[in-house]
Each structure stands twice: as structure tokens, then as C-alpha cells.
Amino acid sequence: MPEFEKVTEQPSHYRHLEQMPIKDILENINKEDQSVPLAVQKAIPQIEKLVEVIADKMMAGGRLFYMGAGTSGRLGILDASEIPPTYGMPYGLVIGLIAGGEEAIQKAVENAEDSMEQGWKDLEMHFVSDKDVVVGIAASGTTPYVIGALQRCREKGIVTGSISCNPHSPVSQNADFPIEVVVGPEFVTGSTRMKSGTAQKLVLNMISTTVMIQIGRVEDNKMVNMQLSNEKLVDRGTKMVMERLKLTDYEQARNLLLKYGSVKKAVDSVAQ
DSSP: OOOOOOGGGSOOSOOOGGGSOHHHHHHHHHHHHTTHHHHHHHTHHHHHHHHHHHHHHHHTTOOEEEEESHHHHHHHHHHHHHHHHHHOOOTTSEEEEETTOTHHHHSOOTTGGGOSSHHHHHHHTTTOOTTSEEEEEOSSSOOHHHHHHHHHHHHTTOEEEEEESSTTOHHHHTOSEEEEOOOOSOSSTTOTTTHHHHHHHHHHHHHHHHHHHHTTOOBTTBOTTOOOOSHHHHHHHHHHHHHHHTOOOHHHHHHHHHHHSSHHHHHHHHHO
């Protein structure tokens, strides 16, 4: 096993940032950010394996859990919270957990990530089982909150995945399906909310979107099950109904949409 090295904590390639002109700061951050999608691309084979097992588990009635601390935890909660309105999935099928609980979403909770036991306790509150998949998110790959939870999951026969930005990390070693996106040193040394956070967000986008497509929540390239929670989404859905049913009357399509509650149900009602 190669020796574990925290690439995320290595010194920035840039020095004396406080003396750097604003334009140069912005250009250099952007230059660093451009390397992130290339790092994600290298991890696609790992992402594919995790997506396959999540889709299989969810098709069989299981759930997806994301868990992390700090930025990583917030990114998991963000991705989970967007699934119901975007794809019309019930709340509670994709769940984001963060060290320190809800308070930690908006502000740091001291030492919350240092417990090896708390992550599993948080999962138990949701009655996690071997029907589910638990994905630990940790840029460093060393977060005790995540590692402890993954260890207990594996003891219980629960499928585990991970997303980290250091190669051969402890988090990867405790995951059945590890994803490693090695983006290198941050522009501000150790500030993993930057490139590492961007990488994690891209991977989460890929995981949840592909899973939703695989389990039938997208038709053609449309979000046919999205919740009609505001006028923008009602308008979008109305135009989708018009397109699918080849209608020219906007109000007719809108009434169908509102009557049946989703594009898919509105279209299916006419097709029957």
C-alpha cells in the first residue's frame, strides 16, 4: 500500500497572495479551478461503480446517505436537498448528514468531526440498513466522523462509498467504492472549500443525476417529475407538456399539468 500523503495540505503554488493584484488573484484562482474537471475525469471509472450500486439499491427500495463534516457535509446536504424538487422524489430517500447536526450547516461546530462514534449514531437515528448505501465525503480523507461511520457500516454489511481528494486515504480504505479526485494543493494552502470542494460538488452532481436517470426520473432530457413549487417551474412544465403532446394551447397544457401534478402524469393521462 503506497504511503498516505495529504496532497490537500501541501503549500500553495503561489506566494505572497496579499501582495498580488486583484486581477492576478482572480486569474490564478480560475487557472487552478480549470484543473478540477480533468481530475474528476480520471475518477469516472470509480464513480461509475458507485453509481451502479446506488441505482440498484434505490430500485430495490433503499436509500442514499451522504455524510461529512464542514464543507463536505454541507455539499452532501445541498445535493440531497435538491433531489425532491428536481426529480419529484419523496423526502428521505436521499439524506445528507453533517457532523454537529443542523447547527453545523451555517456555522462551525467545534470538534464535531473528531468523534469516531457520532457518525454511526446519526445513521442509526434514520434506521440505516443493508438496503441502503452510505457515502462518506471528506476532502482530507481523514475525518473521524466519516471513517467511524463507514467502519460500522461495513461491519453491518451496508454498502459504502467515499469521495476524497487525497490518494490512498483512510476514508478510501474504509469504503467499498472509493472515489479519489486528486486536485493538488489549494490556492490558499489547506483551504479545501476551493478546488476540493468544487471537485466534490461535481462528483455529487454526477452521482445523483445519473442515479435519477437510471431509476427513471428523467425522460429524454427532461425533468418530468419535478415538483411544481413555483411559477417558473410551472411554466417550464407547461412548455414540456406542450412539446410532448404537441399542443399549441398554453392554458390547456397548464391546466393538465396542474391537474395531474407532474409532466409525466399529465402526458400519461392523455396517452391512455
